Amino acid sequence: MESVYERMERENSKWKAAMFRVKQQLPYEIKKMYAARRALQFQRECGLRDLNYHVSVGGLDSITLYLFLLSIGIEDVKAVSVSSLENKTIRKVHKALHIEALKPSMREDGTRWTKAKILQEFGFPVLSKEIAAKIELLQNPSEKNKTVRHAIITGETGEYGGFQTSSRMKLSQIWLEKFGGYENENEGVNYSKPDFLVSSKCCYYLKEKPCDDWAKEHNSVPYLGLMASEGGRRAKGLMLHGCNYFGSSTIRSAPFAIFDRQDILRLALEMDKWYQEHWKKFGFDYVESVIPKVYGEIAKDSKGRLYTTKAQRTGCEICGFGVHMEKRPHRFDLLREQNPKAWQYWMFDCCTDSDGNKYGWGKVLYYIGVPYEWDGACMVNEVGQLSLF
Numbered sequence: 001m002e003s004v005y006e007r008m009e010r011e012n013s014k015w016k017a018a019m020f021r022v023k024q025q026l027p028y029e030i031k032k033m034y035a036a037r038r039a040l041q042f043q044r045e046c047g048l049r050d051l052n053y054h055v056s057v058g059g060l061d062s063i064t065l066y067l068f069l070l071s072i073g074i075e076d077v078k079a080v081s082v083s084s085l086e087n088k089t090i091r092k093v094h095k096a097l098h099i100e101a102l103k104p105s106m107r108e109d110g111t112r113w114t115k116a117k118i119l120q121e122f123g124f125p126v127l128s129k130e131i132a133a134k135i136e137l138l139q140n141p142s143e144k145n146k147t148v149r150h151a152i153i154t155g156e157t158g159e160y161g162g163f164q165t166s167s168r169m170k171l172s173q174i175w176l177e178k179f180g181g182y183e184n185e186n187e188g189v190n191y192s193k194p195d196f197l198v199s200s201k202c203c204y205y206l207k208e209k210p211c212d213d214w215a216k217e218h219n220s221v222p223y224l225g226l227m228a229s230e231g232g233r234r235a236k237g238l239m240l241h242g243c244n245y246f247g248s249s250t251i252r253s254a255p256f257a258i259f260d261r262q263d264i265l266r267l268a269l270e271m272d273k274w275y276q277e278h279w280k281k282f283g284f285d286y287v288e289s290v291i292p293k294v295y296g297e298i299a300k301d302s303k304g305r306l307y308t309t310k311a312q313r314t315g316c317e318i319c320g321f322g323v324h325m326e327k328r329p330h331r332f333d334l335l336r337e338q339n340p341k342a343w344q345y346w347m348f349d350c351c352t353d354s355d356g357n358k359y360g361w362g363k364v365l366y367y368i369g370v371p372y373e374w375d376g377a378c379m380v381n382e383v384g385q386l387s388l389f
């Protein structure tokens with residue numbers, strides 16, 4: 001069987017990644033022109049293949065992408081979103097831009113997935129998508145994922161991964177200590193394990209699948225607002241396959257692949273201006289700005305770098321991805337301030353264990369060492385310098 005290394009050689013991946021990095025260093029105006037060219041090429045190629053195209057719109061990046069595509073003449077691009085999951089100021093912009101609202105996907109029992117059902121049945125989206133996916137594998141052992149589980153604990157990849165001994169598959173030590181206990185017997189280690197489930201499937205069932213299903217139904221392929229500079233699972237794919245990818249099972253365009261945060265914020269400002277001049281032509285409703293209020297404003301710091309004055313990221317208020325890296329007040333603190341009832345529910349009541357006891361994010365945050373206020377006390381575990389007072 002071909003190893004990962006041999007495959008990488010075959011794909012000439014090093015050279016592709018180097019070329020990609022060169023493009024990332026280009027000046028903004030050139031990157032913008034490049035993005036427009038790639039988006040138009042994708043549109044043409046879709047035309048030849050008799051495919052429609054759309055944008056799955058969420059926060060600022062994909063709102064900017066949608067307007068950018070319209071501004072360069074791709075006026076028949078459709079826009080869809082599971083808007084109900086977004087912050088209300090984002091929903092307002094979606095509504096003004098007449099973005100088609102989709103519902104979360106259906107379950108086998110004929111009801112729709114909700115966040116609470118996902119947490120209960122699959123587990124909590126916490127730490128990062130990559131880490132959650134690894135923990136999920138440990139929690140769901142099978143003969144098929146045996147090699148990967150071994151790599152997650154030890155870093156050893158075996159024959160398929162080119163016999164690496166310290167691969168990136170290994171969980172970092174801090175999370176191994178907390179979540180590696182599922183493999184204690186197999187690996188002769190002595191790690192802990194939590195009494196809750198972790199999962200990376202939340203976005204898939206609530207956001208991605210509804211958009212994928214819509215796409216299939218409409219014979220449509222997506223433009224995505226992904227940027228390699230944001231890292232994560234998809235960065236490598238963007239570097240290897242470039243902006244436009246027509247694979248056997250995946251077709252997509254990511255015209256902003258070579259952008260960085262500065263580029264997207266600059267383009268967001270330009271698209272806001274463009275919207276002010278064109279909203280009537282496209283039959284949109286009027287909003288003061290298409291930069292949702294949850295982000296505040298896009299301003300310049302003392303070094304001339306753009307930043308959003310409020311949220312840097314959005315997504316769901318009760319998402320645990322990245323919460324361990326946030327300074328206080330973190331997103332759960334803010335939720336407590338803004339909506340104490342919702343906070344109470346998500347922290348302590350959204351799931352039920354096998355003994356019928358309610359629990360929620362409070363248990364998860366405590367376990368990973370993220371402090372939170374509770375009844376005037378501060379709950380922190382040993383990872384986050386324990387104090388309970």
Ligand code: SF4
Pocket residue numbers: 085125202203204206207315316318319320321
């Ligand atoms: S952003 Fe977080 S909470 Fe929202 S759907 Fe995705 S994983 Fe779930």
